[in-house]
Amino acid sequence: MPVFEKDFIYDSHANQIGKGTHKALERFDKFKRKVSKNNTRDCYVLKADIKHYFEEVDHEVLINIIRKKIKDDRIIRLISIILANHTIMGKYGKGMPLGNLTSQFFANVYLNELDQFVKHILKVKYYIRYVDDFVILHESKEQLERWKTMIDIFLNKELKIRLHPNKSQIVKLENGIKFLGFKVFYHHKLIRKCNLNNFERRFNQMKMLFDESFLTREKVLDSIEGWMAYVFHGNTYKYRKHIIRNFNKLFPYEEGNGIRNKSKFKSFIKKINESELEFSTQKTLFLFLKGLTISEISKQRNLKEDTIWDHLANLIENKQISLIKVLSQDKIYKILTKIYSKKDRLKNIKKRLKDKTITYNEIACVIASIKSRRKYKSPS
Numbered sequence: 001m002p003v004f005e006k007d008f009i010y011d012s013h014a015n016q017i018g019k020g021t022h023k024a025l026e027r028f029d030k031f032k033r034k035v036s037k038n039n040t041r042d043c044y045v046l047k048a049d050i051k052h053y054f055e056e057v058d059h060e061v062l063i064n065i066i067r068k069k070i071k072d073d074r075i076i077r078l079i080s081i082i083l084a085n086h087t088i089m090g091k092y093g094k095g096m097p098l099g100n101l102t103s104q105f106f107a108n109v110y111l112n113e114l115d116q117f118v119k120h121i122l123k124v125k126y127y128i129r130y131v132d133d134f135v136i137l138h139e140s141k142e143q144l145e146r147w148k149t150m151i152d153i154f155l156n157k158e159l160k161i162r163l164h165p166n167k168s169q170i171v172k173l174e175n176g177i178k179f180l181g182f183k184v185f186y187h188h189k190l191i192r193k194c195n196l197n198n199f200e201r202r203f204n205q206m207k208m209l210f211d212e213s214f215l216t217r218e219k220v221l222d223s224i225e226g227w228m229a230y231v232f233h234g235n236t237y238k239y240r241k242h243i244i245r246n247f248n249k250l251f252p253y254e255e256g257n258g259i260r261n262k263s264k265f266k267s268f269i270k271k272i273n274e275s276e277l278e279f280s281t282q283k284t285l286f287l288f289l290k291g292l293t294i295s296e297i298s299k300q301r302n303l304k305e306d307t308i309w310d311h312l313a314n315l316i317e318n319k320q321i322s323l324i325k326v327l328s329q330d331k332i333y334k335i336l337t338k339i340y341s342k343k344d345r346l347k348n349i350k351k352r353l354k355d356k357t358i359t360y361n362e363i364a365c366v367i368a369s370i371k372s373r374r375k376y377k378s379p380s
Contacts, residue, residue: 001105003069008108009115014131015104021180022233024130028137028184031126032173035137039186045177046136046144048151048168050111050161053132054103055095058160059083062110079106107131110159117154122147130180137173144170182234189234199227207250217251218286221279228279244279284311285320309361317368326365331358335366342370 005016013024036043050056059080066079083106085097096103111129118124118136124147126137138144148170152163171177173186182189206223209215224247228240280303287297294312298305315321323332338352346360346367353363 004105004109004112008112009119009127009129011128012108012112012115013128015101015108021130021230024128024180025182025184025189025233027128028135028179031128031137032184032186035126035139036173036186041139043173043186044138044141044144044170045173046138046148046168046170047177047179048134048148049164050132050155051164053161054098054107056161057094057096057106057110059093061159062106065109065113113159114151114155117158118147118151122150133180135177135179141170141172181230191231191234191236191239203246210251220247220251221282221286225279225283281311281314284308285315288312288321288325306361309364313361313364313368316365317372319372323365323369327362331362332366334358335363339366339370 008016011024011027013019013021013027032043032045033039062083063076063080067076070076079102082102083096084092096106108131111132114134115127115129118127124136128135136144136147138147148163148168152168155161155163176183176185176190178184178192181192181195183192203224206215206220210217210220224243228243231240283301284297287300288294292300294305294308297303297308301308312321312326316323316326327335334353334355335349335358338349344367346363349363350358350360
């Protein structure tokens with residue numbers, strides 16, 4: 001990998017450390033502002049991908065590309081064996097086995113030939129590729145048409161692959177571009193409908209497995225967390241609130257996991273404010289209930305201890321964990337006796353305590369508990 005990756009172009013974003021879909025989308029945002037002069041002129045995008053890419057990669061072409069830099073015949077033989085493990089309907093010499101790191105790497109090596117052609121022969125300035133999915137931005141639709149034709153000829157002649165006829169088209173930016181799971185407009189990005197539907201199916205499946213005790217709440221959280229991190233990069237604020245709210249309603253806590261009053265909790269989860277609890281906070285809750293200390297959670301999650309304390313205060317305020325689980329009764333009592341009104345500031349309470357062992361974070365947790373009693377009425 002080090003032999004080849006040093007020659008990859010900057011805007012090859014797949015399967016490399018420090019790259020990825022989000023970096024590619026960031027570059028797209030930068031390019032669209034430059035080409036459109038901050039949305040003051042038309043911007044067109046050639047959005048293209050390769051037809052049946054992983055099935056059509058030619059073994060001989062790939063080996064010849066690799067031979068340019070790798071002279072050891074033993075390595076070449078090993079690569080040939082790996083490639084030979086993949087056949088399509090008895091068709092040998094084509095395609096790559098999916099699901100392993102070699103295929104991801106070979107995919108970049110193969111299409112690096114395209115990258116070099118686009119950047120150094122066609123002299124394209126605004127080009128981004130992620131595996132076989134690529135875009136070119138330009139103010140001229142006619143120029144993009146010419147480049148599209150030349151790219152297709154190059155792919156067919158040099159790499160024995162073709163552009164997908166239905167998925168390769170030139171679109172005006174204002175109409176939205178489907179790229180890496182989002183539909184990108186000038187001012188915003190939306191999640192594609194098909195991706196939303198796929199997640200909805202997976203979410204419903206997890207609910208059925210959870211109801212039959214085949215899946216724990218924590219496992220569901222782990223699964224949803226990646227999706228939340230992904231959709232965070234779009235304009236999805238209301239959608240993320242909706243997912244968090246549904247998660248808390250449909251995957252309730254079980255007995256003995258830190259809820260002090262189940263009837264209050266059931267009342268609480270009906271409230272819209274529940275969606276204020278982000279998934280990072282929920283992850284802290286699971287680790288805390290497993291018995292990890294704040295310091296241990298901080299190290300495991302690579303977060304500051306103050307951030308973990310903020311999570312705990314949030315959980316206490318929203319009645320997802322009892323204050324007594326976080327602080328000793330002695331500390332709670334000491335802090336409560338020095339809180340004179342709901343408008344008291346942390347520094348004033350700290351000054352009255354005259355106890356260096358009690359921290360601002362611990363005072364904040366007690367205040368959160370007081371707020372929780374004002375915020376949610378007990379069920380009648």
